[in-house]
Amino acid sequence: MNACAAFRFRLPPPSVTALLLALAFLAMPGARADVPREYKLKAAFLFNFTKYVQRPSALPADSERTIVIGLLGSDPFEGELQRIARGRRSGSHPVAVRVLTGLEEVGAADLLFVPAAEEGRFAALAAKLRKVPVLTVGESGRFLDDGGVLAFVRDGDRLRFSIALGAVRRSGLQVSAQLLSLATLVPEKGQP
Amino acid sequence: MNAALRDLPIARKLTLIILLASSVGLLAAVATLVGYEYASYRRSLVRELSSVAAMTGFDSSAALTFSDDQAAAKTQEGLAAETQVDAACLYDADGRFFAGYRRDPAGPARWPDAGPAGERFGLAAVELFRPVAIDRESVGTIYLRADLREFWTRLGWDALIAVLALGAAGGISVAVGHRLQTLVSGPIVHLAGVAGRVAAERDYALRASKSGNDELGRLIDGFNEMLAQIQLQDAALQAARDNLEGRVAERTLQLQAEITERERLHRQLLDASRQAGMAEVATGVLHNVGNVLNSVNVSATLVTNQVRRSKAAHLDRLAAMLREKSGHLAEFLTADPKGRRIPEFLDHLAADLGRERTEIADELEQLRKNIEHIKQIVSMQQSYAKVCGVTEAVPASELVEDALRLNAGALARHGVEVVRDYGAPCTVTVERHKVLQILVNLIRNAKYACDESQSSRRELRLRIEAAGLGVRIAVIDNGVGIPAENLTRIFNHGFTTRKAGHGFGLHSGAIVAKELGGFLRAESAGPGLGAVFTLELPLHPTSS
Numbered sequence: 001m002n003a004c005a006a007f008r009f010r011l012p013p014p015s016v017t018a019l020l021l022a023l024a025f026l027a028m029p030g031a032r033a034d035v036p037r038e039y040k041l042k043a044a045f046l047f048n049f050t051k052y053v054q055r056p057s058a059l060p061a062d063s064e065r066t067i068v069i070g071l072l073g074s075d076p077f078e079g080e081l082q083r084i085a086r087g088r089r090s091g092s093h094p095v096a097v098r099v100l101t102g103l104e105e106v107g108a109a110d111l112l113f114v115p116a117a118e119e120g121r122f123a124a125l126a127a128k129l130r131k132v133p134v135l136t137v138g139e140s141g142r143f144l145d146d147g148g149v150l151a152f153v154r155d156g157d158r159l160r161f162s163i164a165l166g167a168v169r170r171s172g173l174q175v176s177a178q179l180l181s182l183a184t185l186v187p188e189k190g191q192p
Numbered sequence: 193m194n195a196a197l198r199d200l201p202i203a204r205k206l207t208l209i210i211l212l213a214s215s216v217g218l219l220a221a222v223a224t225l226v227g228y229e230y231a232s233y234r235r236s237l238v239r240e241l242s243s244v245a246a247m248t249g250f251d252s253s254a255a256l257t258f259s260d261d262q263a264a265a266k267t268q269e270g271l272a273a274e275t276q277v278d279a280a281c282l283y284d285a286d287g288r289f290f291a292g293y294r295r296d297p298a299g300p301a302r303w304p305d306a307g308p309a310g311e312r313f314g315l316a317a318v319e320l321f322r323p324v325a326i327d328r329e330s331v332g333t334i335y336l337r338a339d340l341r342e343f344w345t346r347l348g349w350d351a352l353i354a355v356l357a358l359g360a361a362g363g364i365s366v367a368v369g370h371r372l373q374t375l376v377s378g379p380i381v382h383l384a385g386v387a388g389r390v391a392a393e394r395d396y397a398l399r400a401s402k403s404g405n406d407e408l409g410r411l412i413d414g415f416n417e418m419l420a421q422i423q424l425q426d427a428a429l430q431a432a433r434d435n436l437e438g439r440v441a442e443r444t445l446q447l448q449a450e451i452t453e454r455e456r457l458h459r460q461l462l463d464a465s466r467q468a469g470m471a472e473v474a475t476g477v478l479h480n481v482g483n484v485l486n487s488v489n490v491s492a493t494l495v496t497n498q499v500r501r502s503k504a505a506h507l508d509r510l511a512a513m514l515r516e517k518s519g520h521l522a523e524f525l526t527a528d529p530k531g532r533r534i535p536e537f538l539d540h541l542a543a544d545l546g547r548e549r550t551e552i553a554d555e556l557e558q559l560r561k562n563i564e565h566i567k568q569i570v571s572m573q574q575s576y577a578k579v580c581g582v583t584e585a586v587p588a589s590e591l592v593e594d595a596l597r598l599n600a601g602a603l604a605r606h607g608v609e610v611v612r613d614y615g616a617p618c619t620v621t622v623e624r625h626k627v628l629q630i631l632v633n634l635i636r637n638a639k640y641a642c643d644e645s646q647s648s649r650r651e652l653r654l655r656i657e658a659a660g661l662g663v664r665i666a667v668i669d670n671g672v673g674i675p676a677e678n679l680t681r682i683f684n685h686g687f688t689t690r691k692a693g694h695g696f697g698l699h700s701g702a703i704v705a706k707e708l709g710g711f712l713r714a715e716s717a718g719p720g721l722g723a724v725f726t727l728e729l730p731l732h733p734t735s736s
Contacts (some may be wrong), residue, residue, distance in 0.1 A: 041259075045258060048257050048258065051257075052254065158259075158260075160260070161258075178251070178253070178254035178255075179254055182255060182260050182263050
């Protein structure tokens, strides 16, 4: 309980209307026929991940700092994520969505989504991002093997996700116990 | 209720009052306590449930966010530790059911629709809705349903303990009150007892004893004082009553004496009136007899003178002369001149004596008639006097005629014209002499009234007419009349307008008329206008 309260305290207040909007999109599959339902869900999840993952406490706190969600190489959401993030805040932070191509840009993101098509490029990046506090999110099980932190997993018609505990530790990110409790945890290599 | 209370003994009433008052007070206290307990239980229950909801909601917020209903269901299973929570569920931000938990999996499967934050207390359970938020952003709603059995059990125990306390307190207050109420009821009961004894035994010497100087003490003082006064008054009353009995006896004796005296006087009066009436009749009779005796006297004197002056004396002288000449009687008769005249003389004498005899016989006949008249009058008087107290049926006109006859002489002498105005003949059954006594008196009065009048024509009218079941005999004169002021007292004893009158006639007349069951009435238009005296009699005497 205490831990929860402390955790909650750290959470910046999100925008209610934005979340409702997001949920509304979730609730209406096929409302935008051009975006597959799976990507809509993934967009919502990506936005929500920012609420449950904090930067290392050693970094200076700035409640007005913009959280940047980077999309590596291309935007498979076709602007859906931008729409979700527009005008909303994750906690107290405004959220920006950018399509990133260069390495230097990748380092400035808080969350980096690697579409399945870009996973090859990520493998090259991974080593550089090892100790950078960036929540890297991929779409396949292999992504975690490449050093990614979190990967979406399809479980029937549910969308779940796995978290690589080793990657989390290395990145220095603080991942909420709640988020962890929902995820399939992948232990560090060499550990039981 | 009130009526039943009213007749209770005062001690029970006081005990009851104490019991009622303390019960009401305690009940109010118990009700307040139980009410307060209920409210605070409710509040703490809501608080507990709220915190459970907050915790569960928080723990489920990530599951809600990431649509992981399995994780949410797992989180809710933690509610098994919260024994009063029966069921719980989560709704997503759109109010759709997301995940649920039941303590009893066989329980009802329906979930309520998501509601706004709040509590709903039913009899068996309380339902609670709380929003689930990540910070201020709502991600869904949590619903909790808690069984109220424990709530009611706790409240029931509270109430039971309160009622037990109430009973104990009531018992104690009644016990104490019962002892203390004698302070108030004791003197009242004592007073009531004394009052009851006073009422039952009429013993005003009893006194109530006093136990203090409060209002009851003053009441008892007042009661004792009243008793003392009653005792005094009772004694005075008794004395007065004893005295009164003596006075009543005395007065009764006096009254009896007075009544006896009155009866005696009344009898005297009746006798006097009867005698007076008889005297009236007697006067009338004697008057008539006197008148007739006058004629008798005249007749007797005439006869006496006639006899004294009778020519019969000449016969003596003729006889002496004849005795002297007895020797030469023939010579004398033929020669002597005296003798020769004797036959002539005898002729004359015979004629004279014959005339004398006729005159005397006439006079004697007159005398006989007068004596016969006297005899009639006397026998009439005797017939009235004789029938005292006996009633007989008589034609009314006969009574009037008798009365007129008794006054006939006087009426004729004073030139009073008698007018008879008799209606249809009728017969009354009366004591004849009593009626006659009245009528004679009335006719006499009428005659006097006519005498005193200046009127040239003196008229006495006698009218007989039927009047209902009786007869009305009116004696009407055109004499001096009666002034109005006298009309009212004309029947009073001793009232008269005549110098020689004794004021008895009309008075006794009225009395007698009443005795006969009728009445006597006087009317007059005023002085000089005559008067009407009316005697009304029943056809048959009444039993009285």
